[in-house]
Structure formats: C-alpha cells, structure tokens
Amino acid sequence: MKAMPRSPNPLRPVAFLDRDGVLIEDTGYPHRIEEVRWIPGIMPAIRRLNAAGLAVCLVTNQAGVARGLYDEATVGRLHVWMAEQARAAGARIDGFAYCPFHPAAEEERYRRTSARRKPGPGMIEDWLAHFALRREGSFLIGDRETDLAAAAAAGIPGHLFPGGDMDAFVAGLLVAA
Numbered sequence: 600m601k602a603m604p605r606s607p608n609p610l611r612p613v614a615f616l617d618r619d620g621v622l623i624e625d626t627g628y629p630h631r632i633e634e635v636r637w638i639p640g641i642m643p644a645i646r647r648l649n650a651a652g653l654a655v656c657l658v659t660n661q662a663g664v665a666r667g668l669y670d671e672a673t674v675g676r677l678h679v680w681m682a683e684q685a686r687a688a689g690a691r692i693d694g695f696a697y698c699p700f701h702p703a704a705e706e707e708r709y710r711r712t713s714a715r716r717k718p719g720p721g722m723i724e725d726w727l728a729h730f731a732l733r734r735e736g737s738f739l740i741g742d743r744e745t746d747l748a749a750a751a752a753a754g755i756p757g758h759l760f761p762g763g764d765m766d767a768f769v770a771g772l773l774v775a776a
C-alpha cells in the first residue's frame with residue numbers, strides 16, 4: 600500500500616458508509632439500542648479508515664420516520680450512542696446524516712421526494728458542501744444498489760459490501776486505491 604501523499608490541501612476525502620447493512624445488521628428498521636448488532640469487523644474497519652486520513656460519514660435513509668415507526672429524536676439518540684460506542688473502541692465516526700422523508704409518508708411533513716433520500720446524492724453533496732471535505736478520493740460503501748446509485752450521482756465510487764468481515768473488505772479497498 601502506498602503512503603498517502605502529503606498535500607497542502609487540508610480537505611479530507613470521505614468514506615461514506617451506509618448504516619443498516621454496513622455499520623450494523625439490517626434487522627428491518629432497527630431503532631433501539633437493544634436491536635443493534637454491529638457488522639463483524641466494523642470497529643477495526645473504521646479505525647483503518649481513520650488511520651488512512653479519511654473522514655467517516657454515515658448516510659442513511661430512515662423511512663421508518665416517514666412510516667411513523669419511530670421519531671427523529673430516537674434516530675438522534677441512537678446515533679449519539681453509536682458514536683460513543685465507536686469512540687470507546689478507538690474508532691472515530693465524524694458524523695451521521697439521515698433522510699426521514701418518503702414520497703408516500705403518512706405524515707405530511709415527511710411526504711416529499713427528496714434528493715437526500717438515496718438513490719439521490721443529497722446527503723453526500725451536503726457533507727461535501729458544508730464541511731472541509733473533498734470529493735476526490737472519497738468513496739461510499741453500501742449494501743444496496745440504491746447506495747451505489749447515490750454514489751454515482753455524486754461522482755464518487757460506490758462499493759457493494761457482500762457481507763463477511765468489514766475490516767477485510769475495507770483493507771482490500773484501500774489497497775486497490
């Protein structure tokens with residue numbers, strides 16, 4: 600693996616991670632701490648991304664909000680807890696973005712077609728626009744085609760996680776890069 604070249608550009612590239620199916624098992628709208636099952640190897644994988652100089656940003660569709668299964672405060676609490684768990688494992692998650700909207704939401708305030716909802720690139724674009732991050736060298740890891748479509752729409756590579764050990768998967772991606 601080549602060392603990252605030193606650059607005067609202070610902007611960091613980003614590893615965008617989907618949440619359900621990439622950070623934690625997708626058990627079907629997981630929203631309680633008791634439901635969280637971490638993907639095997641996820642904490643070493645995040646540490647590896649941190650060490651490679653990448654920011655780690657979560658981008659997750661949370662249509663469960665639009666469906667009335669749980670509220671945004673619940674999503675926020677879970678994300679705070681996830682970040683704390685990662686920190687305790689020596690892994691840094693730089694931020695969580697979620698999209699609560701769905702075109703067929705029960706509640707009117709969540710009923711919309713949003714570019715933030717994957718396959719739209721909105722969450723990725725928002726991270727890149729508002730923080731010291733750069734598109735070049737960024738990539739996304741997802742477990743669905745909609746994740747890869749969002750990455751493509753944002754002009755970054757998307758990698759489909761096939762299951763197994765996330766650290767081994769990430770190590771392979773970084774070597775290939």
Ligand SMILES: [Mg+2]
Nearest residue numbers: 617619620742
């Ligand atoms: Mg997923």
